[in-house]
Amino acid sequence: MSIWEYANPTRFMQTSGKLLPTVAVLSLLCLVIGLIWGFFFTPDDYRQGSTVKIIYLHVPSALMAINAWLMMLVTSLIWLIRRHHVSALAAKAAAPIGLTMTVIALITGAIWGQPMWGTYWAWDPRLTSFLILFLFYLGYMALWAAIENPDTAADLTSVLCLVGSVFALLSRYAVNFWNQGLHQGASLSLDKEENVADVFYLPLLVSIAGFVLLFLALVLLRTRTEIRIRRAGALVARERLS
Amino acid sequence: MIALLRRDLRLAIRAGGGFGLGLAFFLILVVLVPFGVGPNSDILSRIAPGILWVGALLSCLLSLDRIFQLDYEDGTLDLLATAPLPLEAAATLKALSHWLTTGLPLTIAAPFLGVLLSMPSGATFWLVASLALGTPALSMLGTFGAALTVGLKRGGLLVSLLVLPLYMPTLIFGAEAVRRGAEGLPATTALLFLAAITAGCAALLPFASAAALRMNLR
């Protein structure tokens, strides 16, 4: 059995229908545990005080904002190369979620920045990169919305996603060059030395898992919606023909 | 190949071709800024590089939807797609003619408009160099955006939305080069990045633009 079988809408609907409730429940579980753990049962940071609790929202959403785009890049490539409709529709389904995650990352960052940096917004490289990412999501979704023929829309948005990825990456470096910034280093990395302490680390992991699962559940749900819309469209077009 | 370029340039300068519109827009924008921020030449000279670059970028944006739209509407694009000239070449030539009618005039006009913004004279070289290196990338990215939206009735606004984030790195390096040049700091690195972006765009974007055109003509 190959993974490409799921590229058939019927197969995908069957499997995703079975999978969706499990993923949804798991994600809710992880989110509730992670956020409650983080909110109620973690100590304050000696420097940041209680604002450190915002990382349980900020870091996972920022992570998913980028991962959602990566997923769109991969599914776009699959569509362009193998022309599996489900793949293109999954990319379309993921965009609003990525946009939402970007917005959450930006908002929580701004709220956290107010007491820490004394301002809601600073043209810090990371914040700026996320703002640019936000614009990319907007453009991508606008292109999907503007084109009537769904296959053409899938083609064009895929090309945009490809080119956009290159330029998003380029922007990241350009922005670094432009302003060295005040953002703290990566909160999570394999290099343990620089990491946040364990007390913060574990609930953060749970909360990240929750966001990943939530993303997955939403992608499944939204892809199912898109497939149904496509089927409805195909049937109506067929009716009109006869 | 040269025929397409010649025709596009000829169309641009004939009546209704829109040549000079971008340039006029650039002029107006630069004239408006001092009224907005006040006549203080210290402030003006500090923001001049940014204003000139943003102005050039917006003027480029203004004429993007004309790149393919007219050819699409009168059926020329269909015929071009069936012609022996590969669409990749057509896209490159379209970008080139867009640059010749907007980017190049802007580059030439920018130092004179810099005077209006009391830009330090040391920055003039960097301004011209960065615009000359950067505006071709803007035209090529714009051609890509125009190719994506060619079949749409009201593609003008959408093109701006699609293209603006793509313009970000070019704008950053371009304005940065001028700013550093104006302050007497080394600006060559930014200029090199700019050249790299333009070279990368020239190498890759014609394929993306041609692919988008083919998808739209289907």
Add this chain to the structure above:
Amino acid sequence: MKFGVENLACRRGEVTVLTGVTFEVAAGEALILRAPNGAGKTTLLRCLAGLTPPVSGKLGFSTEDVAYAAHADGLKAQLSVEENLQFWADIFGTRDITPAVETFDLESLLTRRAQDLSAGQKRRLSLSRLMLTGRAIWALDEPTVSLDTENVARFAAAITAHMAAGGSAILATHIDLGLPSARTLDLSPYRAILQDAPSDDPFLDEAFL
């Protein structure tokens, strides 16, 4: 040049409108497409010209050999007749535009701008471009629209000459051009809906939930 298609299926937008189109045209022959409006004549011609890739089936020729003339004239209003023609001549690598000008009687219009032409004159200019392409297969979509009888005859003569030189043509038209060795192909039997052929659209799958 002999050319044909085999079992061709073409799509317009999302919908496959034609399936199983099969025909063959010999050198010096013309094929006239007949079908009601909206049956897929334009779709088929665009497919032959290589603008829309076929859903399935084979094109037995290279789309590089097809000269396509669409509904739209594809003229630049601000350019003169001569400039318009010269542009396409350059694109197709043809030196001389005089045969095209003579065949379609455009001498007196050469310096006139395309926006000042009448609809029929535009059509003539647009059709004369076919002669600049140097391509063997002419794919023509309603070529005689807004031409008067005199110019229809002129156009018929141009096609006849093209076929006499070994070229062939495929036309969607309602007028009888009086072409020698012309065959008519009725597209109605190939309309996708009448056959209820299994669709290539995975979203029409019967097992779909």
Add this chain to the structure above:
Amino acid sequence: MPDLGKYADTVLSAYAISIVILIGLVALSVWQSRRALTRLAEIEARRNAAKSR
């Protein structure tokens, strides 16, 4: 309720806004899904009716 100190507003507003946005996204997705489902069911019913006739 943990003692949030002087940053209580900051932390609480961050949580409140994020959770509202997330719930909004989920609600929107569920609503869109429902709508697509009913519309498709309608069309399928029409199609089956036409077929059995």
